[in-house]
Amino acid sequence: MRSVNTPRPATRTDVARLAGVSDAVVSYVVNSGPRPVAAATRARVLDAIHALNYRPNATARALSRGMSDVFGMLVVDARNPFFAQLVYAANRESSAHGHSLMTVSTGGSPLSLDEQVDELVARRVRGLISVHAFTPRQIERLRGQGIHVVVINQPAATPGIPSVRVDLPAGARTAVEHLIGHGYRRIGFVGAAEYRSAREHGWADAVSAAGLPLGPRVLTEYSLDGGYDAGLQLLQLEHRPDAVFVSSDQMSMGLLAAVHAAGLRVPEDLALASFDGVTESAYLWPPLTTVRQPVAEITAAAVAALVADDDDVDVVLPTELVVRRSCGCPP
Amino acid sequence: MRSVNTPRPATRTDVARLAGVSDAVVSYVVNSGPRPVAAATRARVLDAIHALNYRPNATARALSRGMSDVFGMLVVDARNPFFAQLVYAANRESSAHGHSLMTVSTGGSPLSLDEQVDELVARRVRGLISVHAFTPRQIERLRGQGIHVVVINQPAATPGIPSVRVDLPAGARTAVEHLIGHGYRRIGFVGAAEYRSAREHGWADAVSAAGLPLGPRVLTEYSLDGGYDAGLQLLQLEHRPDAVFVSSDQMSMGLLAAVHAAGLRVPEDLALASFDGVTESAYLWPPLTTVRQPVAEITAAAVAALVADDDDVDVVLPTELVVRRSCGCPP
Known part of the structure; x- marks a missing residue:
């Protein structure tokens, strides 16, 4: 062909x-x-x-055999731009090593995680990159079938399960410290109930270390709509925060829409620092000050762990604060 | 398990x-x-x-055999929210019929389209949903291997190749007619060189039918950055348009950022009508007036065509103009 x-x-x-x-x-x-x-x-x-x-030789060799090694990737919902960018980077990184990548969005399926993994196993994937945590029993079973696994972006590693992750509390602390440096004194938090701990702890640590009281906390879901609802809740408070740390850029996009719809301005009426650093964050109005997760490095480390078949991997990557206008910094 | x-x-x-x-x-x-x-x-x-x-019975039967039928999906780049939403909807629709879905983003791989299709064939997918056009020869070869194919969102159908698509020129015309109804008289176009014909023809038809001269035309790439660049180009013109039709919501997001960065306003300085109707379009500032592509209906028709194994399918779906603020309509 x-x-x-x-x-x-x-x-x-x-x-x-x-x-x-x-x-x-x-x-x-x-x-x-x-x-x-x-x-x-x-x-x-x-x-x-x-x-x-x-095409590196691995690809050429694989093609001459008629089938190359395929990696599978499990994400929750690739409509979140952070997941979409992880998938894209993993695809590039896998193909640079001569592997194809097949992605399964687990969120939209009535099958259980185990059943979706079984499907990929039946398709003879060689390695699996998952944003879902696995149990040691699941990992053991996959290893028994010759499948390497690496779990990415979980808040903590599980011993014996290869893991690539980001220092979430440190990233959140950096963002909140930056807001405190601007002089904001009532700093709120927006996050999701199911993943709140790591980012929320970073927020609480930074606020407490500055001797400030914790601002209002809104727990919602990781979605545009969740961010919009959180914005409405914050704006309806009798004593509004002057700044807010939001746990994802997708939520921030929703929250910005709620602020605009109320005829208010970011950062003048409510300053904002966000988390993820997706490409879109530079194109919103105002552009987001956000904690960039190193997507290319996360996927490079994940693919390297699969290629090397190293079960003792626990890579913890740093984040980087990207300063734009939403926090109150000048353009 | x-x-x-x-x-x-x-x-x-x-x-x-x-x-x-x-x-x-x-x-x-x-x-x-x-x-x-x-x-x-x-x-x-x-x-x-x-x-x-x-779980419908098909899923239950498939699970009891140890493997269900898997559909493959080919998209260019799921970082574009329109593709991300197509993938999500196709995943829901496939699983409602008892099928898993594996997605391959063709844009990030050095393998050719044929080679990426070969990979999916080797994984024994039963059906293939593709945003890429196939040649009759490619379709013949896939059929010989028992793989059903449906091509989605191409501007035109190829005889003998099952197709689900949207009336792109009609959608573009509706948006441009709406801008003309606002009284704008110099209406520009932003699109991508490689896919320009259908949407661009709709724009040109509507403008000409109103007896107006064609406004400036910027051809760029389907990306945030492409939209931003197009915005810069339009704003630097000596004789700026008073409105613009933009071929995708992702481009519109980039263009909005360029307008904001220049200290100008949408719609007061430049009105905008967009195309796609992704969820994000409601959360931008200002919210986009946009031609909604019927994502759920596209994927439902595509999965139905795969399930029915009907080679004579050529479904053409209508679009819907969603009116928000970017065109100048009141909130």
């Missing part, structure tokens, strides 16, 4: 030249080692791989 | 009661016929199926 007039396939040297790195660095990216590669360099190499349609 | 304390499984009658419909209507939704079901009723039934975790 290949095109007849295919030009010469790109080589590793072509990729290296376009990315401005050595051949060895291309190899480190494709093989996840043996040496580490800085995130910015890795991004340049991945860009060059895609621009040139470069 | 089932839980020990499973409550009694939900029955079709339970679903019918919750949705406020007859048992027969539930059956029509699950089996895609023999009678049609109105979109609002279908949505209530799907909601009830998910709320009760109802």
Whole structure:
């Protein structure tokens, strides 16, 4: 099924030249080692791989066998842009290693998590990237079938289960400390009941460490509508907060809409710091000050763990505060 | 792997009661016929199926065999919220019929479309929903392997290839006619070079039918950044348009950011009508007037075509103009 007039396939040297790195660095990216590669360099190499349609040998070998190794990915709901960006990055990273990626959105299905995993196992996936926590028994069963697993973005690791995660409380603390630095004294929190602990603890720690009382707390669901409802609740309070930390960019988008609809302004009437750092956060009005989760690094570490079949992986990645206008900083 | 304390499984009658419909209507939704079901009723039934975790018999049979029929779905880039919402709806619709759905984002992979399809075929998918057009030769080959295919959201059908699509020019015309009704006289167009024809023709037809000259046209890419760039280009024109029709909500989000960053206002300085009608369009500032594509109906028709294995399907669905503030209408 290949095109007849295919030009010469790109080589590793072509990729290296376009990315401005050595051949060895291309190899480190494709093989996840043996040496580490800085995130910015890795991004340049991945860009060059895609621009040139470069196929590492693993892909070529797999194609000549008629089937390559496929990874599966489980996300809750890829309508949340954070999950959509995780899937996209995992796809790029997997294919740079010669693997296809099949994604299953668990949220929309009446099947249980076990049943959805069984489906992927029956399709002979070799590795599984999951945003759902697994029990040790589930992991044992998957290993018995030769499937490697890595759990990403859970608040904590479970011993014996490979894990790539982000320091959520530290990220939340940074954002709240930034709001405190602006002089806000009544800082609220918006989060989701089921995942509240890590981000909420970061918020509470930062507020308490500054000697301030905890502002109002709204627990809702991770959705646009949840964020909108939280905004309505905050705006209806007799004693409104002057700033709020919101647990996801998707919720922040909903909350912004509630503030606009009420004829109020961010940050003048309510300052906002958010969490995730999805691409969309730069395009909202006002642009969001937000804690960026390192999506490319999360997926690179996850794929590296699958490729290396290392069961002792527990990677904890730092976040980065991206300062824009919603907190009150100048443009 | 089932839980020990499973409550009694939900029955079709339970679903019918919750949705406020007859048992027969539930059956029509699950089996895609023999009678049609109105979109609002279908949505209530799907909601009830998910709320009760109802499994139609097809799922139960498939699980007892150890493997159910899996559908594959090909999208370009699920970071575009329109594709993300298509995937979500297809997942719900597939599982209501007892099928799992595996999604492949073709945009992020160096493999060709043929190779990515081969991967899904090797995983024994039974049906394929694709936003990519296929050639008759590709369809013939897939049929030879027992795979049903339906192509969705292409501007036109190819004879012999099952197709579910939307009347794109009519949708664009409705939006542009609405802008003309507001009194705007210089109406620009933002679209993508590779898919421009259908929506652009609708814009040009409506403008010409009103006896107006065509406003400025910016061709860019389907992305946030593409929309932002288009906004910059329009705002830098010596003779700016007073309104613009934008080919996707994702582009509109980027364009809005460019207008805000320039200190200008929508609709006062530039009115906007958009296309897609994704959930996010209601949460932007100002909320978008946009042509809603019927995502639930598209995926319902696509899954029905796969289930029925009907090669003569060419469903053309209407769009709906959703009027919000970006065009100049009052809140």
